[in-house]
Amino acid sequence: MFEAPRSWHRIGLEGVTVSMKVGAADFEQHPNHRQPLVIDVDLYRFAGPLPVAGLADTLDYDRLYRQLTEVWPKRAHTDLLETLAEDLLAFCFEDPRVDAVRVKLRKPAIYGGQATPVVEILRVKTDAA
Numbered sequence: 001m002f003e004a005p006r007s008w009h010r011i012g013l014e015g016v017t018v019s020m021k022v023g024a025a026d027f028e029q030h031p032n033h034r035q036p037l038v039i040d041v042d043l044y045r046f047a048g049p050l051p052v053a054g055l056a057d058t059l060d061y062d063r064l065y066r067q068l069t070e071v072w073p074k075r076a077h078t079d080l081l082e083t084l085a086e087d088l089l090a091f092c093f094e095d096p097r098v099d100a101v102r103v104k105l106r107k108p109a110i111y112g113g114q115a116t117p118v119v120e121i122l123r124v125k126t127d128a129a
Helices: 061-074 081-092
Strands: 008-020 035-046 100-106 118-124
Touching: 008 061, 035 061, 035 081, 061 081, 081 100, 081 118
Parallel strands: none
Antiparallel strands: 008 035, 035 100, 100 118
């Protein structure tokens, strides 16, 4: 995944569940239809030993958590998980210290628990244009 000679620091959030207006199917387009979206996000910073004197020296998972739990549930309907994934990648790369991001979005309720659609993207900053 990453170049072996480089060290990297990872922070992440796993299993963040929010109720969203999302989906392209007819029943998902109903104005009152919301469904759970489960989100995993990993932020990577290429670094040697980190000078961690305080919170300002770290990647901020609280900022990320608040975006997902406070801002995202208020979003207008979004048809595609891919759109949400790209928006989340862009948000994560707003922090210039983030060198790579992995996002994984799942809609666990759409098929009654028999299957879970997943979109996952890993992007390194050099690939983010």
